[in-house]
Amino acid sequence: MDIKKQIPNTITLLNLLCGCIALMFATQPDFELAFLFVCLGIFLDFFDGFFARLFKVSGPLGVQLDSLADMVTSGVVPGIIMYVMLSNASHATYLPYLGFIITLGSCYRLAKFNIDERQTDSFIGLPTPANAIFIMSLPLVLQHTDSLLLLEALVTPWVLLVITFFSAFMLNAEIPLFSLKIKNFSLRNNAVQLIFLALSILLLAFLQYTGIPLVIILYILMSVISNARQKNVSG
16 A cells, blocks of 8 residues: 555545534534634645645545545534524524535535636635635634624624525635635735735734634635736736
């Protein structure tokens, strides 16, 4: 057995393990530990592809394992989080189950990604890890914010439902989003990524937990602006 071939798959399985652990914390609920393990899983998700390319062992098995692991870490767990938030915000029996629309949208996004040849250097629609971070950060914002407006919004069922449907839409929207991968050391070619990273650091430094969902919103807005500028230049 070639050990090199198993390293990326092992990392992918560790991503899945993190997702399973996050799932258990999400049901307790312990939102901070659930968020931590989802972030660790997403971190591992980046490195399985990195080592697969490094060792030149990319293959169909790795692709399938990656999607299955992401489905748990970035699909099922945020769906559970939204279910819990809706349960806390509403006394309706069946309404909280609508939170799993996030899970359904994530599943469709992952399946579509595997057969979409356009998404090699950028993304079409919000990547599931980014969406997971956005959803997972909401209860943390609720726990740590002093803003009465945010507190009221995040315990209002219809606001949470709007976020749920918007999340599923953005996962599968035909909107190009830039990749954070820096392939060369040209400042001009990586200007958008570097500006995004700088602004993200500022948001997290000054706003802390509240800055997390704002970073994802910033990512979407900067992608839309960048696309519009490119169309104007090419047009």
